[in-house]
Amino acid sequence: MNIYSLPGIISFTINFSMGLIVLLDNPRSSLNRWFAAFIFQFALWNISEIIILNSGSLGNALLGAQILYRIIFLAPAFFVIIAYSFPKNFHNWTRHILFYTAIFAVPVLCLSLSFPEFQIQLVPLKKFHNIYYYELEYNSSLSFIALLAISIIYIIWGTLVLGLKIPRLRTVRQRNQTRFLLFGLLTIFFIFIVINIMRTIFERAVSFYFLSTITTFFISLFFLIAILQYRILKISRLISSGITYSILSSVILVIYFLIIQSLSESLSHFFNINSNLLQAFVILSIIILIRPLSTRLQHIFDRLLHKDIHQYRHNFFKLSQNLLTYYPPNIFFQKVSAFLAKNFKSDQVLVFIPDEQQNKFYEINMTGNSPRIAFDSGFIRQMLHIKKVVELYELEHKTLDRNLLEFLEKNQIRLILPLIFHDELLALVLLSGKKQGRDYSEDELEILSIFANEIAIAFHRNKIVEKLQQKERQRFRLQKLAALGQLTSGVAHEIRNPLNTISTAAETLQNKKLPPQGQNQLLQYILEETNRLNRVLNDFLNFSKLRPALFRRVPLEQIIERVVLALETSLTEKIEIISQIEQRQKDIVTDQDFLYQILLNLGINSLEAIRERCEKDENFRCENGKMQILVRHDAAGWVIRVIDNGIGIPDDNAESIFDPFFTTKKSGTGMGLSIVHSMIGTLGGDIRVRSKKGQTEFIISLPAKIEEGV
Structure with missing residues (x-):
């Protein structure tokens, strides 16, 4: 091995690697096989140069020269086949084995006729007489002229095939790839021809060697750029x-x-x-x-x-996390559009969503004179059939509505992303061309297909949440109407009874002459029922127009002591009242008046339940009655339990005790526990009840951290 063969070895390494990449990516593809063979041919060219440069004798160098001579004149045949196959073959007859045989038969025949007088000679490099390099020897032999003519005809043939194919290609990406391939291969042929024609002006073989080496590197660089930058083939793995x-x-x-x-x-x-x-x-x-x-x-x-892909994955993860939250369709697709514009550099993103009433898709932002797309239109049928990202050029334009096609072309739409979930077209996302006139790569198209599927799933989930919310709002509306009806009925009932008593007493006073004692009794009835009406109206107003809570830090023990004192003052029986706070000297942030009223109302209910048990249970005396207020504090908040051993709440009434005007007492308005429930909700807490015969427990939970003054 000598250092002159180093460029050839490096070029061989690159060409051989690129050939393997192309072949192994999709061995079943005819295009991949032919393109790999084309690259391997140049790798064999490099091997021939290495053999020539490292041969110690002229005989060994001739072996490499003969291999190289055949490769030079077979390269145009590969070019013709690649021209027909890339990127899409429009001629079925060129796929037949007879076509391939005929293309290679002509140069092979001419090479056979030239044997053994190949028009290539070896020249020693100056100062290195045992190191040889090659050069073509031009003469007027019929076989050599035939080989040159066939090579030129094949190059022109392949050039015309690629050039005429460009207008027939639908996508701009395919056109750009074809132009690059055509320009690159023609440049390779041109440089090779120019170097060999002008070699006569070179004074030294070393100069010709260096120019040929540059050509070799140029060929390797061309294949590298073709695969990496222009993605001539779908190489990925x-x-x-x-x-x-x-x-x-x-x-x-x-x-x-x-x-x-x-x-x-x-x-x-x-x-x-x-x-x-x-x-x-x-x-x-x-x-x-x-x-x-x-x-x-x-x-x-x-x-x-794959720099863009890694960045895309990071940004898509953030978008996916964001879309876990429900958004109205316009906000949902605003986020999707912003993501596409930022990550794929799209100039414009349009979204069409369905209008179920009109059976048409409409542009969500009503951009310009955007058309409506019927569910049964040819455009929608194509989207449901393709089910993946598609370029506008790939659609059958004959089936498209004229107004729609003009709209798409006016907005320079390039890609259509159908959001399909279980064969249902949920929406259409339309992307215009990229900024600075760049094209969408194959990787980006694959990413967008995956993106469309993921967004379709997210939007489907979004629609499910939206339907559930609509049902919940409808159910809540019905509940409000039912509650309003129940409330109205309760108010009417509570007002009608006192009014009947007042009306009867007034008519009696007006129509009958009663003694002073009887008159005073009727007047007392009227006064009592009037006071009862006043209580009903006050309770109703307190329930319907509850003021906002005013949170302040106050000693909880002080509130409990006030409640216990008020309850003990109202007692005429010997009922035991116990209060216990696990952590004394503990302050609570709450509305002091609300909490006092809540505990006082629950305490009054407990005492009345104990009295009712005294009346109905022969084995229970009021002296055995016991009411407890127990307070516990932890990281989750405050838990206040009000427990009594009264009559208990029947199971049938347990779910109704917090409803307005629900009461089992003869003199009650049924608003006490309703007001308690509303006040606790205003404080940000909740209340539960557990009851059985002989024991009832109300459990109040209040949050631990609330800002003062809210």
């Missing part, structure tokens, strides 16, 4: 590992030629050991040492090649 392999192999080769070869010769001479064994040992050591870098290098390339 193997690309980072292939590039990593190429770079590491090239690094090892450079180290070998610059360091190992000269170092091993010196060491082998010094230690008197075999030079080849020492070189093998050193190369193996370098491979082992450099191996840990491959994973890191592959990761770096993966990040560089």
Whole structure:
């Protein structure tokens, strides 16, 4: 091996890696197989140059020259086949094996007729008489002229095929890829022809060698850019590992030629050991040492090649988390549109959602004179059939409504994302061209297809939540109407009874002559019923127009003591009242008046329940009555329990005790517990009740942290 073969070895490494990447990505694809063979042909070209440069004798160098000669004149045949196959084959007859055979038969026949007089000669590099390089030898032989003519015809043929194919391609991406392929291959052929024609002006073979080496590097660079930047083929899985392999192999080769070869010769001479064994040992050591870098290098390339994808994944995760919350459709798609505009650089994002009443899709923001798209239109049928991201050019324009097509073209729509869930088209997302006129890549189209599926699922979940909320609002509306009816009925009932008593007493006083004692009794009835009406109205007003709570930090023990004192003052029986606070000197942030009224009302109810048990239970005396107010505080908040051993609440009444005007007492208005329930809700807490015969427990839960003054 000599250093002159280093560029060829590096080029071979790159070309061979790219060929493997193309072939292994989709071995069943005819295009992948032919494109891989085309690249492998240039890798074989590199091998031929390596053989020529490293041959110690003229006979060995001729072997490489003969291989190279055949490759040069077979390359145009590959170009014709690639021209028909890429990116889409419009001619079925070119897929037949007879077409491939005929394309290669002509140059192979001419090469056979030229044997063994191939028009290529070897020239030694100056100062290195044992190192040879090649150059074509031009003469007027019939076989050589035929080969040149066939090569030129094939190049023109392939150029015309690609050039005429460009207007027939629907997508701009395919057109750009085809232009790049055509320009690149023609440039390769042109440079090769120019170098070989002008070689006569080169004074030294070394100059021709350097120009040919540049051509070799240009070919490798072309295939690398074609696969990486323009995505000539849909390469995705193997690309980072292939590039990593190429770079590491090239690094090892450079180290070998610059360091190992000269170092091993010196060491082998010094230690008197075999030079080849020492070189093998050193190369193996370098491979082992450099191996840990491959994973890191592959990761770096993966990040560089798929930088946008990694950023997209991060941003999409944030969007997914955000869309877990319910949003109205307009807000939902505002977030989706902002995400698409930011991550895919789309100039404009339009969203069409269905109108179930009119059976049409309409643009959610009513942009300009946006048309409505009927459910049974050709456009919608195509979307339901395709079920993935589609470019506007790929649609059958004959089935599209004229106004819709004009609207899409006017807004420069490029992509349509159908949001489909279980064969139901939930919405349509339309993307215009990207900013700065750039095109959507294959990776972006695949990402958008996945994105459309994920957003369809999120929007479907959003619609489910919306329907549940509508049902909940409808149920709540019905409950409000039922409660209003019940409330109205209760108010009417509570007012009608006192009014009947007042009316009867007034008519009696008016129509009958009663003694003073009878008159005073009727007047007392009227006064009592009037006071009762006043209580009913006050309770109703307190319930319906409860003032906002005013939170202040107050000693809880002081409120409990006031409640106990008020209850004990009202007692005529010997009922025991117990209060207990687990943590004394503890302040609570609450509305002092509300909490006092809540505990006082519950305490009054407990005492009345104990009295009722005294009347109905022969085995129970009021002296055995007991009421407790127990307070506990923890991290979750305050828990206040009001317990009595009274008559208890029947199971049938347990769910109704907090309803307005519900009462089982002869003199009650039925508003006490309703007001208690409303006040506790205003304080941000809740109340539960547990009751059985002989014991009732009201459990109040209040939050631990509330800002003062709220």
